[in-house]
Amino acid sequence: MLRLIAVAICLVTLSGCVNLNSMSMTQVPENRSNLISATASDWNFLGFVFDNDFVDEAVSQLKQQCQGGKLQGVLTKHQTTTYFLVFKREVIASGYCNKV
Amino acid sequence: MYKLLLIGVSALLLGACARLDHVQIGDLDQTQGNLQPISVKVSQFGIELAAFAEVGRHTASSSAARSQSQQVRDLLALMNMGPRTGNPVYNETYAEKVLEDLYRQCPSGNITGIRSIREARAYTAVSGEIVRIDAFCVQ
Numbered sequence: 413m414l415r416l417i418a419v420a421i422c423l424v425t426l427s428g429c430v431n432l433n434s435m436s437m438t439q440v441p442e443n444r445s446n447l448i449s450a451t452a453s454d455w456n457f458l459g460f461v462f463d464n465d466f467v468d469e470a471v472s473q474l475k476q477q478c479q480g481g482k483l484q485g486v487l488t489k490h491q492t493t494t495y496f497l498v499f500k501r502e503v504i505a506s507g508y509c510n511k512v
Numbered sequence: 513m514y515k516l517l518l519i520g521v522s523a524l525l526l527g528a529c530a531r532l533d534h535v536q537i538g539d540l541d542q543t544q545g546n547l548q549p550i551s552v553k554v555s556q557f558g559i560e561l562a563a564f565a566e567v568g569r570h571t572a573s574s575s576a577a578r579s580q581s582q583q584v585r586d587l588l589a590l591m592n593m594g595p596r597t598g599n600p601v602y603n604e605t606y607a608e609k610v611l612e613d614l615y616r617q618c619p620s621g622n623i624t625g626i627r628s629i630r631e632a633r634a635y636t637a638v639s640g641e642i643v644r645i646d647a648f649c650v651q
Binding site for chain 1: 529532536
């Protein structure tokens, strides 16, 4: 019985609840054949974080994936997943890359 | 031991936690030339007065003073209730000049890949409410 409760608690706490902090989108191009995406995240304990530098990683990934092209229709999602005493902050971005 | 604990807690509280409220990534054009990163950051002092009143309540010596601090705290909390991002600031126009600052860093005006970031440095009851605009200047 105790084991069952422990498993249930683990399932509830480790599955995580997600907060959607912000979301934005830019103008979508006519040509939408090449969708690229990037995700950057960081973990923290009890919400103690000292910088937001992980956001830049998502931009670098997008820049890398669309070299020499035009990235449009960028959908940016900023979310926080809450686990037991631990939080995961994520920026998920996607967009359409068109090479000229 | 008590002193050590106090120093540990102070270091943790004064270390300034970063808060991230909003991220927006704009269109990125890499067809026109080399990109040079540019950045503009403006901030304003934010304060949570109710938290100060709460500290006053805990440190008050008499029960009458504690009661008064509690009333002040409740009043301040009611005045500031409602949806908000971060601590209240006294100058709501602090982020209006970011575009001019961006153009100053990129005189050609050819700016791409604009990222709008709303963040803060939080020191318990006070904070630096920050608006940061990162972008690329096309060379």
